[in-house]
Amino acid sequence: MSSLQQYLDLYAAQGETLCGASCGAMNAAREAALAGLQQHGLPTSRNERYKYTDVEAALAPDYGLNLRRTLPAVDPYKEYRCAVPHLSTSLYFVVNDVPYTVQTPTAPLPEGVLVQPLSQADPALVAAYYNREAGRKYDGVTALNTLLAQDGLLVYLPAGTVLSNPIQIVNVAAARADLMVNRRLLIVAEEGAQGVILLCEHADGQSRTLATQVTEIFVGEGANIQVNAVEETTEQHTALDNVYVHQAAASHVSYNGVTLTCGQTRHRLDFRLDGKGADMVARGVVVADGQQRVDNSLVVDHAAPSCTSDMLYKYVLDGHSVGAFAGLVLVEKGAQKSLSQQTNANICAAPTARAFSQPMLEIYADDVKCNHGSTIGKLDESALFYMRQRGIPEREARLILQQAFVGDVLRHIELERLRERLAHLVEMRFRGELSACAGCKMCR
Amino acid sequence: MLEIRNLHASVEGKEILRGVNLTIGDGEVHVLMGPNGSGKSTLSHVLVGNPKYEVTEGSITFNGKDLLSLSPEDRAHEGIFMSFQAPIEIPGVSMTNFMRAALNAKRKYFGQEPIGAGEFLKLLKEKRQLVGLDAHFMSRGVNEGFSGGERKRNEIFQMAVLQPLFSILDETDSGLDVDALRIVAEGFNMLRTPQTSAMVITHYQRMLDYLKPDFVHVLVKGRVVKEGDASLGYAIEERGFDWIREEVEE
Numbered sequence: 001m002s003s004l005q006q007y008l009d010l011y012a013a014q015g016e017t018l019c020g021a022s023c024g025a026m027n028a029a030r031e032a033a034l035a036g037l038q039q040h041g042l043p044t045s046r047n048e049r050y051k052y053t054d055v056e057a058a059l060a061p062d063y064g065l066n067l068r069r070t071l072p073a074v075d076p077y078k079e080y081r082c083a084v085p086h087l088s089t090s091l092y093f094v095v096n097d098v099p100y101t102v103q104t105p106t107a108p109l110p111e112g113v114l115v116q117p118l119s120q121a122d123p124a125l126v127a128a129y130y131n132r133e134a135g136r137k138y139d140g141v142t143a144l145n146t147l148l149a150q151d152g153l154l155v156y157l158p159a160g161t162v163l164s165n166p167i168q169i170v171n172v173a174a175a176r177a178d179l180m181v182n183r184r185l186l187i188v189a190e191e192g193a194q195g196v197i198l199l200c201e202h203a204d205g206q207s208r209t210l211a212t213q214v215t216e217i218f219v220g221e222g223a224n225i226q227v228n229a230v231e232e233t234t235e236q237h238t239a240l241d242n243v244y245v246h247q248a249a250a251s252h253v254s255y256n257g258v259t260l261t262c263g264q265t266r267h268r269l270d271f272r273l274d275g276k277g278a279d280m281v282a283r284g285v286v287v288a289d290g291q292q293r294v295d296n297s298l299v300v301d302h303a304a305p306s307c308t309s310d311m312l313y314k315y316v317l318d319g320h321s322v323g324a325f326a327g328l329v330l331v332e333k334g335a336q337k338s339l340s341q342q343t344n345a346n347i348c349a350a351p352t353a354r355a356f357s358q359p360m361l362e363i364y365a366d367d368v369k370c371n372h373g374s375t376i377g378k379l380d381e382s383a384l385f386y387m388r389q390r391g392i393p394e395r396e397a398r399l400i401l402q403q404a405f406v407g408d409v410l411r412h413i414e415l416e417r418l419r420e421r422l423a424h425l426v427e428m429r430f431r432g433e434l435s436a437c438a439g440c441k442m443c444r
Numbered sequence: 445m446l447e448i449r450n451l452h453a454s455v456e457g458k459e460i461l462r463g464v465n466l467t468i469g470d471g472e473v474h475v476l477m478g479p480n481g482s483g484k485s486t487l488s489h490v491l492v493g494n495p496k497y498e499v500t501e502g503s504i505t506f507n508g509k510d511l512l513s514l515s516p517e518d519r520a521h522e523g524i525f526m527s528f529q530a531p532i533e534i535p536g537v538s539m540t541n542f543m544r545a546a547l548n549a550k551r552k553y554f555g556q557e558p559i560g561a562g563e564f565l566k567l568l569k570e571k572r573q574l575v576g577l578d579a580h581f582m583s584r585g586v587n588e589g590f591s592g593g594e595r596k597r598n599e600i601f602q603m604a605v606l607q608p609l610f611s612i613l614d615e616t617d618s619g620l621d622v623d624a625l626r627i628v629a630e631g632f633n634m635l636r637t638p639q640t641s642a643m644v645i646t647h648y649q650r651m652l653d654y655l656k657p658d659f660v661h662v663l664v665k666g667r668v669v670k671e672g673d674a675s676l677g678y679a680i681e682e683r684g685f686d687w688i689r690e691e692v693e694e
Contacts, residue, residue: 386531388520391606396545400542407536
């Protein structure tokens with residue numbers, strides 16, 4: 001029996017319960033997802049975008065679903081510490097796949113801004129956006145998520161609103177038995193809206209957890225959205241994370257993804273620059289060791305003229321870890337004056353660590369400027385020796401060089417407090433003082 | 445201070461040093477000369493413990509300690525400093541952080557507390573001025589975007605901050621214009637004390653003029669073949685190395 005079959009069987013048996021907890025838009029999308037899964041199944045390694053992540057194996061364990069929609073008996077606001085010092089955020093929790101609504105955050109939201117469970121949000125608003133971008137092309141993981149997801153969060157920024165504080169969403173996977181969680185996140189920023197969103201991913205590591213998450217981000221004309229996603233989970237956690245971003249004309253999106261600790265992680269990031277002058281930046285830092293696997297697969301679709309894209313991903317891989325990066329910049333016919341820059345650099349700190357890097361360009365317009373490059377190597381031995389000659393111990397010298405390597409990505413993070421916090425966490429990670437999700441009581 | 449006995453060393457399996465003997469006393473400045481490929485830089489790198497070079501025979505004693513048994517960082521703490529012929533660029537590591545890490549590692553080695561922020565900044569400023577490096581270099585990455593001359597000044601600046609007992613200047617004068625050479629040489633002279641010594645590799649008379657070395661050694665094919673005072677250096681400047689080679693062959 002394939003891994004998929006057990007979830008199809010589960011859906012056949014429990015579909016009604018599952019639909020009972022969800023909103024109309026989510027239920028309406030299930031039929032097509034089911035048909036897709038029956039026809040195409042899960043992605044295999046023959047699929048270029050899943051070459052380094054074995055989805056079949058990831059889904060093989062007999063994970064349970066949280067059909068009863070129970071929450072662990074803890075108050076995340078009290079038990080959980082995922083704070084960035086001196087940074088005030090509007091803080092929301094999603095425990096497993098249940099949005100935590102017992103309490104509201106301390107920092108109030110500006111007028112008109114909504115952060116709500118999809119199940120409680122305006123059905124017309126959800127229906128207008130839900131699965132619109134994610135459902136455009138078939139992806140087995142997205143289809144499975146669409147079939148099984150019961151709830152999620154809506155973040156809505158009406159036209160012209162400016163968030164004074166970042167919205168912080170903390171996802172926690174905490175379970176006593178093997179659990180699969182299927183989350184949705186829908187971010188809608190209308191024309192001219194501006195805001196920073198902070199996404200934190202945690203897992204308690206008590207048992208095996210698998211999270212599929214589909215995030216859709218709709219960025220209206222002239223809107224400016226920053227997303228900072230920080231992953232601090234455990235070796236017991238698998239993340240299959242698909243992010244779809246749709247950008248209208250003159251919009252700006254910057255997406256910073258930092259993987260500090262994890263088990264196995266795959267991020268799919270699809271950006272569609274669908275209006276003249278849209279601009280996106282995606283940056284990533286990956287620190288992995290042990291048996292960890294991290295796979296970032298990006299596609300940036302220049303569908304309109306005069307758009308710019310900029311990608312910078314840096315990996316430091318130690319132990320037996322595996323890091324993969326694939327980036328495709330697609331410049332469609334008519335997308336003249338496209339500007340694109342794509343860089344992936346990897347350091348294998350141990351000979352047993354492996355890095356795979358595949359930057360790609362596909363260009364159907366003739367007046368464009370696109371650069372791409374990638375490197376895989378060791379730490380610079382001559383720099384290491386230079387530092388040791390000045391008396392800096394080898395271990396410390398390695399640490400400083402690794403930090404400088406990823407610091408080149410982190411220095412671009414616009415939010416100063418977050419930038420400092422991440423630099424600190426990365427340093428702790430390199431020092432071995434951040435083995436897994438050390439941030440909160442719940443995870444300990 | 446330093447005693448090198450019958451030193452043999454190779455790099456990538458090729459023997460470069462073939463029995464070097466050299467003694468350097470406290471407070472002395474020695475100049476090492478020799479044709480290209482004679483082993484001057486190899487000797488420098490062996491002294492500071494570069495792992496690319498393999499010592500196959502011989503011994504080095506530094507202030508009574510077996511130098512070859514020490515790691516590069518411990519050799520640095522014991523007081524050995526090398527001004528690199530080609531200083532390395534380390535993007536993303538600021539000069540300030542680099543110097544703080546180096547200084548505090550040394551202090552830790554001697555059981556001292558890390559240096560206070562105020563004291564550290566004062567020290568950097570004082571030493572910067574010695575070699576004429578502007579303040580903005582301190583916030584830049586180590587040697588990142590420095591010109592050739594700035595890199596060499598930066599080496600002497602680091603030497604001034606770390607206050608080594610024994611300094612190796614590996615062609616610190618190369619690539620410097622006359623003014624920069626004077627600043628570097630004067631900076632070096634100001635750092636001299638009766639307790640500190642140096643081994644200077646140079647091809648230029650001007651450096652001899654400034655440093656007034658106590659001894660000059662000539663290295664040919666991995667051996668010290670001729671020794672003398674500063675006048676030997678001037679003789680080489682005038683006549684080249686061939687007459688020494690001929691003498692050796694006789």
